[in-house]
Amino acid sequence: MTAALLLSIVVLLAIAAPLVWGDAASAIDTSALSEGPSAAHWLGTDSLGRDGLWRVLVATRLSIVSAVTATAGGVLLGLALGAAPWLLGARVGRVVTAVVNIAIAFPYLLIALFFAVIFGVGIVGATLSVGLAMAPYYARVVQNLVAGVEERDFIAAARTHGQRRATILLRHILPNIAEPLAINATLNAGAALLSFAGLSLLGIGVQPPEYDWGLLMNEGLQSIYRNPAGALAPGLVIILAALAFNLLGETVAKHAGHHSTAGQSAPRPVARRRNGLRNPSGNAPTDSAVLAVEDLVVTVGGNGRTVSLVRGIDFVIGKGEAVGLVGESGSGKSLTALAVAQLLEEPLQVNAARLDFLGTDLTASTNQARHLLGTSMGVIFQNPTTSLNPTMRVGAQLAEVATTHQRVPRRTALAQAIERLRWVRIPAPARRARQYPHEFSGGMRQRAMIGMALMGEPSLLIADEPTTALDVTVQRRVLDLLQDIRRSREVSILFISHDLSAIRRICDRVLVMYAGRIVEDIRMGELPQARHPYTRALLASIPSVTADRTLPLATIPGRPVDLSAVPSGCAFAPRCSLADGKCRTQDPPLRRETSGNRVACWHADIQIQPARPSAKPAILADPKELRDGE
Ligand SMILES: Nc1ncnc2c1ncn2[C@@H]1O[C@H](COP(=O)(O)OP(=O)(O)OP(=O)(O)O)[C@@H](O)[C@H]1O
Numbered sequence: 001m002t003a004a005l006l007l008s009i010v011v012l013l014a015i016a017a018p019l020v021w022g023d024a025a026s027a028i029d030t031s032a033l034s035e036g037p038s039a040a041h042w043l044g045t046d047s048l049g050r051d052g053l054w055r056v057l058v059a060t061r062l063s064i065v066s067a068v069t070a071t072a073g074g075v076l077l078g079l080a081l082g083a084a085p086w087l088l089g090a091r092v093g094r095v096v097t098a099v100v101n102i103a104i105a106f107p108y109l110l111i112a113l114f115f116a117v118i119f120g121v122g123i124v125g126a127t128l129s130v131g132l133a134m135a136p137y138y139a140r141v142v143q144n145l146v147a148g149v150e151e152r153d154f155i156a157a158a159r160t161h162g163q164r165r166a167t168i169l170l171r172h173i174l175p176n177i178a179e180p181l182a183i184n185a186t187l188n189a190g191a192a193l194l195s196f197a198g199l200s201l202l203g204i205g206v207q208p209p210e211y212d213w214g215l216l217m218n219e220g221l222q223s224i225y226r227n228p229a230g231a232l233a234p235g236l237v238i239i240l241a242a243l244a245f246n247l248l249g250e251t252v253a254k255h256a257g258h259h260s261t262a263g264q265s266a267p268r269p270v271a272r273r274r275n276g277l278r279n280p281s282g283n284a285p286t287d288s289a290v291l292a293v294e295d296l297v298v299t300v301g302g303n304g305r306t307v308s309l310v311r312g313i314d315f316v317i318g319k320g321e322a323v324g325l326v327g328e329s330g331s332g333k334s335l336t337a338l339a340v341a342q343l344l345e346e347p348l349q350v351n352a353a354r355l356d357f358l359g360t361d362l363t364a365s366t367n368q369a370r371h372l373l374g375t376s377m378g379v380i381f382q383n384p385t386t387s388l389n390p391t392m393r394v395g396a397q398l399a400e401v402a403t404t405h406q407r408v409p410r411r412t413a414l415a416q417a418i419e420r421l422r423w424v425r426i427p428a429p430a431r432r433a434r435q436y437p438h439e440f441s442g443g444m445r446q447r448a449m450i451g452m453a454l455m456g457e458p459s460l461l462i463a464d465e466p467t468t469a470l471d472v473t474v475q476r477r478v479l480d481l482l483q484d485i486r487r488s489r490e491v492s493i494l495f496i497s498h499d500l501s502a503i504r505r506i507c508d509r510v511l512v513m514y515a516g517r518i519v520e521d522i523r524m525g526e527l528p529q530a531r532h533p534y535t536r537a538l539l540a541s542i543p544s545v546t547a548d549r550t551l552p553l554a555t556i557p558g559r560p561v562d563l564s565a566v567p568s569g570c571a572f573a574p575r576c577s578l579a580d581g582k583c584r585t586q587d588p589p590l591r592r593e594t595s596g597n598r599v600a601c602w603h604a605d606i607q608i609q610p611a612r613p614s615a616k617p618a619i620l621a622d623p624k625e626l627r628d629g630e
Helices: 002-026 052-105 108-119 123-150 153-160 165-201 213-222 229-261 333-340 367-376 394-405 410-423 429-433 442-453 472-489 500-506 524-529 533-540 581-585 623-629
Strands: 271-273 289-300 307-318 322-326 349-352 354-357 377-380 460-464 492-497 509-514 517-523
Touching (some): 002 052, 002 229, 052 123, 052 165, 052 229, 123 165, 165 213, 165 229, 289 333, 289 492, 307 333, 307 509, 307 517, 333 460, 333 492, 367 394, 394 410, 394 442, 410 429, 410 442, 472 492, 472 500, 500 524, 509 533, 517 524, 517 533
Parallel strands (some): 271 349, 322 492
Antiparallel strands (some): 289 354, 509 517
16 A cells, blocks of 8 residues: 555656646746745755755656666666577577676676766766666576576477477567566666666766756755755655655565465365255264365366366265375376365366365355364475475474464464474474475475474374375385374374375275276275275285286276266276176266275176286285285
């Protein structure tokens, strides 16, 4: 609001002041030469008796227009120089980069002075000088921004399609760097304003009879002992106008930052509750249910081209229960977890008949629901390297969760962060809290992430492949840690993995997903007696050290189904050796069995040996043997 108010005043003055007070500001009054402030002249008069206040107001237009013009020129030239390496190739690019680097090594105002001497005094010379002096800075910014974008997959795709570099620059690169560049320019317009003031103050900027704030300051300085207001007033408005630009830039930057990082701290309420509970599986949530999900659907697209990525799933997680979510890549595991944590954004759409967390309806997107998500649900992501901010100390990052969601003072939050680092067995937690993520090993970073998820004393931890990026020994320690946390604090866990042996280590129950649906929900101890052919095939494909090494490793034949063209009937039918006509036409419902497990297969009762070519499939092996074989 302050930025908007200040900027509106500046713009209004730039437009209106010369029209309203232009004549009064130029009127010479020989009877009131170099006077101090009075009722007639609030800021006194200059050596020709002209009113100080009117001149400060009228000078707004020239000061602002010249600063904005110089900034625009600097940005355009910087854009050309910064994009040159991309457009002209490595050899020419190196020369341009070297010139930019040399120019940046000199103080900015020195370069402006250098050009002012070349172009001569006056408004045109000053504008050119300030614009040219700014260009190397913008060139560096553009080079960095281009470097950040040019490695992205969509640029590689455009190059593969044979698009020219200039076209890629205009179509793909510029739109992606425009926002930070514009923010930089707005922030630096204030600096341009100060540069003009500096040049005019030195007498090599704007020349009389034209006048800007710098020239008024120059004139005011000559009589500063008689009339201090004559120099101070233009100085003050320069500061206010520069502040207006800076505040605007920072506001835009903050907004842009929020937009791009919308996520855990500011969940996006896209989940919607559908009317009418389906509850076909008799999957009634009990009082002890931490999470109750019913008919969860995640779709993408619209206008008749909607693709269902998660196709109506139901499950309940009880207090202190650990539930695994397993399936091949693309089966919808992460989307399910992120939909529960309210972390999915447009264009994905989330709908659910029920999405209750600790008895609170998350689809309602109330303050209470948002607070619960922030304090009682922790999410651990796959890659700890990209999940921790590299520029923040680990302790401060953990503490931020508490200051944001629990509004505790920073000191208390930091003590809590150190405590959580101790919980996750980080040695010397107080010292480690002061370190940056790069000073941690991969396993320690993941434990720090788990510590961060524990900051709010969560009731549910969602761990999305938390051990995939770690080596086997570290994986084991992280899994043991999760198991300990679960036991000692009664935390429920939704553990996502494509690795059944990892799931087996900590989960009580496993949900097997295929093509966006749960096809089997089975207690861990009964996994060797899994009834869905897909679960059996997944189990059979776990390598075992006792398997016959002369035989090829077991795989699941065929490919996962394309979710934009799911066949009618059972989605697994094209890959299933048991599939018959019924499977290809009718989709089997997820039925609850007397054992309490659920399975979606017309042939769940048929006993088959898993499709493993070895004599003794791992699925049927002794659980101890499976553990040793990991
Ligand atoms: N933003 C998105 N827009 C369109 N499709 C998406 C989007 N995110 C995911 N998908 C698609 O949704 C399907 C399920 O993705 P999801 O990430 O849940 O799979 P996953 O089972 O977690 O796989 P992985 O084990 O590889 O992480 C995939 O086919 C994926 O391509």
